[in-house]
Amino acid sequence: MADKSMAESSVSMAVDLGGVRMQNPVNTASGTFAFGSVFEDFFDVARLGAITLKGCSAEPWPGNPAPRMCEVPSGMMNTVGLANPGVRGMVEQYGEYLAGLERRGCRVIVQAAGHSVEEYVAAVELIEELCPWASGVEMNISCPNIARGGALVGGTPESASEVVRAVRPRVHRPLLVKMAPVRVPEIARACEAEGADALSLINTINGMSIDVRTRRSRLSKPTGGVSGPAIHAIAVRMVWEAAQAVSIPINGMGGVASWQDAAEMILAGATSVTVGTANFYDPTCAADIVDGLASWAAEQGVSDINELIGAFEC
């Protein structure tokens, strides 16, 4: 890595993710960073541009039985089932820490989870009431809709529009929509039309892994979400497609494990870059990427990282 202090002093790293003003483009993915505090043992979390909290619903969710994860080549699969303590439980346990993190310069994005339009509305109303410190709200529309047989809440432009339309007037700060990795340009446009301030993508890609001796799923459910370097190239392509389709900023993620992966996302059109699965096996990864991106931007000869957003040349 090139000289960090030189790079940091010569390039402006601040980005504006739909009103979430980040000191640098590096964010952490929901469900991979808990509520931030546990990573303070590894590095100063306030160095990051933002963190996105584990998705919280209005009421606590227990999540799925074990096993919730298995390994696949260059990645992993999970079926955590959005286990979470509920918005109230999260605030009771971590609210003070998170308010402090905001004061230290790192933006906190609270993620809302739900299984129906009503549940999303209930979650964001609680977030509005209980999380005055949060810089943004991310709505995860990749959850299964229980009332519609488990189809993704945001699996079609119509269903994505419906839930964003219901939530938008209730969120009085930047609203990010975390998209499922399906029909990206159409759903991106639908979310933008309903007033989303930024789009986060991609979420895990649904996959399947079978133990051929037992003939059983290697997870407690038949399918699970694939994440990690295995999905990175797909994620870069989808971020690029989304960036072509809309004018709101993109929060790019999917298999980002190094500054090079992050730089690819920026070139493809991402304003911020989110580190997910890599947090599990390389817990200082996000901080290392902050340094690496600054050096890269300096090497690219720009004075502001924003000059590199979407600077991909075919």
Place this chain on the structure above:
Amino acid sequence: MSAGLDVHGFTVVSNEPAADGLMRIVLRAPALAAALAPGQFVNIHVPGDASQILRIPLSFSCADAAAGTVEIVYAVVGDGTRRLSEMAAGETSTAVGPCGNPWPVVAGARRACVVAGGVGITPVVACARMLAASGVAFDAVVGAQTAGKLWGADVLEGLGAGTVAVTTDDGTAGRRGFTTDALADLLARGSYDVVYTCGPEVMMAGVARLCREAGVACRVSMERMMCCGFGACGTCNVAMADGTYKSCCKDGPVFDAEEVAW
């Protein structure tokens, strides 16, 4: 959150077979060795295959702060542990730790029994070291499928175990049968304050049942598939008797057997 939780560099000191399918690796990692308490675990990166991204969570048998070393006896079960078994003295990598909570010294306990099945011997040896250092008298049961897969009975004797009962499924060493058969006899004549156990879950369920029947406290060390080992991924859930889940890495891996849904 564990005191001293960090990504610690280590150098392999030695890595030799301990028994059939079991290896004993000694890592030089002074800060980690000083921070670890018996019952905790470490999450090891095995270099050399970029397609295996996750670390391998492993219990340890001895953390020697004075020598700056950590001893791990591990089973070779998949590609990751096979590659670990091929690491040579002098090679380096990293371990995340300390992960999880230590074995508790149950207040007022004067006599304990430790029960190990298979590679569950590893944290049980660490437990025996803790008991020996705390002046708690203990007996031990060590079980394996067959004589060739046994490790640790002599280590437990060396640590001052009163009785060490050995069982094998096929009778090639010690008593033919399961650890629970030997534990039932020891419980009938011993007056234990607490039993500590690690092994296959079905075995620990049996140990928990015997302890409940005998009115003896029981602490179990659970294992789950997991990613991080420090409470970020939410994948290592253990079902509790009250219908809730707890995290194996953050709330465990040691649980009161009465809490667990067997």
